[in-house]
Amino acid sequence: MINKSELIKYFLLEADECVNTLIEAIEELEKNGYDKEAIEALFRVTHTLKGSASIVKFDKIAELSHKLEDLFEALLNQELNFDNSLISHIKKIINLIVTLVNEVHETGEEKSNIDQELIELIDDILSSKEMPVKQYEPTTFEVLPITNTVRVELGLIEHIFTSLGEVLVQKNTITDRERELLNIVEEISQSSRRLLKEIADFSDRYWLAQQDSGQKITDIFFTDFSDLEFDRYDEYHIFLRKIQEITNDITDGINSLLVFSENLSYNFKSLGREISFLKDSLLEIRMIPIGKLLHRICEAIKDTAKDIGKNIEIEIKGAEIKIDKPVFESLYEPILHILRNAIKHGIEFPEERVRKGKQPIGNIAINLKKEGNYVVINIKDDGRGIDIEKVKETAIVRGLISSKDASILPEDEILSYIFASGFSTSDEIDLQSGRGMGLNIVKTTILKLKGTIEVSSELNKETTFTIKIPQSLTVNNLLVFRSSDLDFAIPINYIDEILTIEDFPQVMEERNINYKNRNIPVKLFSEFSLSLNSKALEKGYIILLNFSGTRKGLVVDDILGYEEATVNNFGKFLEGLTQYTGYFISGRGIPRYVVDPLKIFEEDIVVTAQYQPIQEQYLHLGAVLVVDDSISVRKALQNILEAKKLKVYVAKDGSEALKLMENKNIDLLITDLEMPVMHGYELISRVRKDARFKDVPIIVLTSRGTKKHEEKALALGADGFIVKPFDEGTISQILSKFELETNVY
Structure with a gap:
């Protein structure tokens, strides 16, 4: 479950962005005068900020945002004339919001009091629809704290990863060229050594030949000297000396080339390390600690065990290891299914465990570790294990293996047959654990992630599932x-x-x-x-x-x-x-x-049965789609719904919601009204016109509490209307109405 501190973190990310947008837009208005599109944008931003603050119970920020929202609405409806004195009041409200947001950054609470005179002045302006006669007061904005987080569009991250792919290609090119250079240098070095050897051998033979021949070189200048007293050179001597000098120069050049190539190779390796660091840093942007997924699943598993009368402890090690967001999202259902199998078919009831000499409380250990660019997840329970002989019998009966092969196959290969479609050693199929269909889909999901899953077991002692997946699917x-x-x-x-x-x-x-x-x-x-x-x-x-x-x-x-x-x-x-x-x-x-x-x-391969998505009725009480442009609202509502064992999908506007409904089975739609791209009224209208979704209940969740807004939503086909802020009790009433809440799996 997401605790309040996490909700506050999401709120602050959104609040900082909203306040910065307000400041920029107001300064543009002050400079350029009235602009309807700019005021519409300001209206949407204040609406989002108000809703976000309401969710996390920051009532002062919500009240101030609400006053701004009313002012902008009055300007849009031309109920109020725009002038610079109004800008001055708006700036003062924004400064109060900035002060409160800064306090939340520092202490997690709103501490300052609201300027009631300013609020009363705004109320008078809204009620009288006139500006009080007052001289314009220039106002400057307060400064938001510099935070260590930014929000980045996912499309931009994908673009960076595309560029990263090109960088990796260039890195591979440089690596290949480095090998070619080293090969060339080595060939030149070998040729140089051969040349020097040949010259040295020839020089030695030539000198010996000259000495053996006994020939005398006639030169009038040498008559007074013996051979030992003065060196004498003919054309061969001069040629050999020149060759030796040239080869010495070549040797020096080759030695310099060797030093250069070694330095260049070092630079290439340094560049490779920096590219690897850049790659890892970019991947880190999309990484999520896997512990967030496991802790959420384990809470649901403990509730399941308690409901069927079993006591368990779950120990998690390595929860800080991070995985890529697409991998994170895809792992939820496979791990949930494995753990439910452990509870239903692995861990014994307390009295049975005591008879076997075990502790009455069952234990599930989840250990995570990194192996290079892969993450290994071991899920071990100390339950009754898997009867390998029974697995053999079932595999033979179903024609998966012959009796002859079954007698010689190693245990791990025998156990791999439990992943076959429809394979079960149980006499009855349990719809919650998915016996008879689930493990095949678990394996298929893992394989689609380019991962592997294996199982080992010891009868009446333990069963271990080992999942190995890439940390990221990008590289x-x-x-x-x-x-x-x-x-x-x-x-x-x-x-x-x-x-x-x-x-x-x-x-x-x-x-x-x-x-x-x-x-x-x-x-x-x-x-x-x-x-x-x-x-x-x-x-x-x-x-x-x-x-x-x-x-x-x-x-x-x-x-x-x-x-x-x-x-x-x-x-x-x-x-x-x-x-x-x-x-x-x-x-x-x-x-x-x-x-x-x-x-x-x-x-x-045993797992070749046609892939089907894991059917949600075996995993959840139902599926709810939450549509709201505020991340704080989405997170808060998701937190409440998931705690009630519901599958939750989220969308930030109506267009995104319709695309999601094309691919998911939705049991309940909860939508805001005021959203960018496609607002709630249009979403309700389109859903009700589509025969596929005509029976899906629609609940409107909005800060617009007027009768006019409610009547329009109900006329278009909404089944309920909730005014923000909401609480868990309100949501529970809605779920009970549509039979989506119960205490039993």
């Missing part, structure tokens, strides 16, 4: 390989080991290998690649893949190395190539196609 860690003269890549998290074909000479004929007492099916990648240039392999590699306990092998021509890259979609023209998830460009400008190994082996 992919890939193994690059070659097949049929083309470059490909495969996500590294699927890879267990890399073997050589030479160690398994029969693999090409048998399409099977026996490795570590496992019989592993193998496929040739050339049969699935984009190229028709496949040829018989005498040398190559077998990439051993692990699909959550199920091992498969993929034969490729060559392994080129490891790369980090952002993967681009093929687009509509090539979208039929389902065995690939996309492509990226290598440092040499060569396209590399990213393989989806699940598609290559999908008919062989």
